[in-house]
Amino acid sequence: MLFRKSEKGPVLTLHNTLSGNDEVFLPLKPPTVLMYSCGPTVYDHVHIGNLRSYVFSDILKRSLKLHGYKVKHTINLTDFGHLTDDADSGEDKMTVALKRLGKPFTLDSMKEVAAIYTESFKSDMETLNILPPTTYAAASEYIVKEIALVRTLVEKGYTYETSDGIYFDIQKFPQYGKLGNIDVQKLKDGARVEVNKEKHHPADFAVWKKSPLGWESPWGTGFPGWHIECTAMVFATLGKQIDIHTGGIDHIHTHHNGEIAQAEAATKKPYVKYWMHNAFITIDATKVSKSLGNGIRLTQLKDRGYHPLVYRYWLLTGHYRSPMNFTFEALDGAKQAWFRLRKHIYEEWKSAKGGVPSESYWKQFTEAISNDLDTPKALAVVWNVVGDKTLTPKDKIATLRKMDSVLGLGLSEDPDTVMRSLGVVEVEDLPEEVKLLMGERDSARKAKDWEQADRVRQQINLAGYLVEDTPDGPRVTKA
Ligand code: AMP
Ligand code: ZN
Numbered sequence: 436m437l438f439r440k441s442e443k444g445p446v447l448t449l450h451n452t453l454s455g456n457d458e459v460f461l462p463l464k465p466p467t468v469l470m471y472s473c474g475p476t477v478y479d480h481v482h483i484g485n486l487r488s489y490v491f492s493d494i495l496k497r498s499l500k501l502h503g504y505k506v507k508h509t510i511n512l513t514d515f516g517h518l519t520d521d522a523d524s525g526e527d528k529m530t531v532a533l534k535r536l537g538k539p540f541t542l543d544s545m546k547e548v549a550a551i552y553t554e555s556f557k558s559d560m561e562t563l564n565i566l567p568p569t570t571y572a573a574a575s576e577y578i579v580k581e582i583a584l585v586r587t588l589v590e591k592g593y594t595y596e597t598s599d600g601i602y603f604d605i606q607k608f609p610q611y612g613k614l615g616n617i618d619v620q621k622l623k624d625g626a627r628v629e630v631n632k633e634k635h636h637p638a639d640f641a642v643w644k645k646s647p648l649g650w651e652s653p654w655g656t657g658f659p660g661w662h663i664e665c666t667a668m669v670f671a672t673l674g675k676q677i678d679i680h681t682g683g684i685d686h687i688h689t690h691h692n693g694e695i696a697q698a699e700a701a702t703k704k705p706y707v708k709y710w711m712h713n714a715f716i717t718i719d720a721t722k723v724s725k726s727l728g729n730g731i732r733l734t735q736l737k738d739r740g741y742h743p744l745v746y747r748y749w750l751l752t753g754h755y756r757s758p759m760n761f762t763f764e765a766l767d768g769a770k771q772a773w774f775r776l777r778k779h780i781y782e783e784w785k786s787a788k789g790g791v792p793s794e795s796y797w798k799q800f801t802e803a804i805s806n807d808l809d810t811p812k813a814l815a816v817v818w819n820v821v822g823d824k825t826l827t828p829k830d831k832i833a834t835l836r837k838m839d840s841v842l843g844l845g846l847s848e849d850p851d852t853v854m855r856s857l858g859v860v861e862v863e864d865l866p867e868e869v870k871l872l873m874g875e876r877d878s879a880r881k882a883k884d885w886e887q888a889d890r891v892r893q894q895i896n897l898a899g900y901l902v903e904d905t906p907d908g909p910r911v912t913k914a
Pocket of ligand 2: 472474690
């Protein structure tokens, strides 16, 4: 039977990469949902593309909560073992970072580097209003479990040894490639000249890599393969069978098929019930400044005058399975929309106590979000609420606050608190253009031309600043 707290709400359907269809969500052991999200390789700062993956899993988690579920969620941190080529060739990415930073090749310096980028990742997650997972699992802290999983696979006869590692023999697991319908024969026929001639099949993957830098194991010093890390951390933090596993689409073919093969070979049970993948953010290189390159970071958006939640808003204007092309023009549109939304809330906030959320808008909203997380449609409902003249301000605010429990756009916080979090800017530190606008707004207000004052305020908003009037004069904050 479908578990739902409120029998009135819509059924939650999610797109499952495993079947290629939208399916009604039925967890293994309601009311708990076990969910794992592939985390970043902490050899560098994450870019805004990576962050889509976590805004998506955040919306998913908030939607599951909306449906009355308790979510146990793990995000891993890959602090070794992810090679520059996902399919087991190239260099370990952490080693690349050690070289780039001029650090010695030791586990201690690897840990140091991982700590820097882990902190940076967690800070981006927080500023994007992403709810923290139950567990952040660093691969290096689960080494004993990872070795144990490799040992199980070795003992069950799924592996073979080469001069550089222990490999999973995909021909011993006939269902290999079921995620995303990989044609394994085609993989073999179409393989470029195999880099590692000792492999039995081009899709075989390392479960243990021999290396002078690493940990002791029955197969010599080295480190576990990237897929092993995730599976071992799923087992250790959530269990042998879980409800949802998320990641970007680039992980489907190699990483997630590898995880399924190892897990199901080890346990003989279905590993994950729903596999969910977000599409990619591409960046229109011609429209991005060369100095930023393609790997734009969230902090770089902040430096350019965009509040992080503007980026979150922009992401929600696209469905998580649709590719989105990032441009600053598109972000400007999101900025304007987010500011308008916030401004509306700001103006209504003071009279907002004791409102009751609108049932009909709430129904439309939950229907949209329950339909494979249709955030563009959910945002359209938000705007319909804003524009509805029949709702009282307090009911509007109550409705928007309730919707924000899923959207996480900072709409349910006191506007003053949000303003303060943006950082107050002294007028003399403002750019000339904004100083002039402040002067214009002041004149318009003195002439009691409120419409003009408001128009100028919008222009100030678009330049990346918010202005509010306090008993001590106008206060300006940077977005
Ligand atoms: P990685 O550190 O490469 O494992 O990436 C962390 C997460 O970000 C994974 O789930 C990737 O699939 C995802 N990802 C990487 N690049 C992008 C992108 N441009 N757009 C969306 N997701 C991405
Ligand atoms: Zn993973």
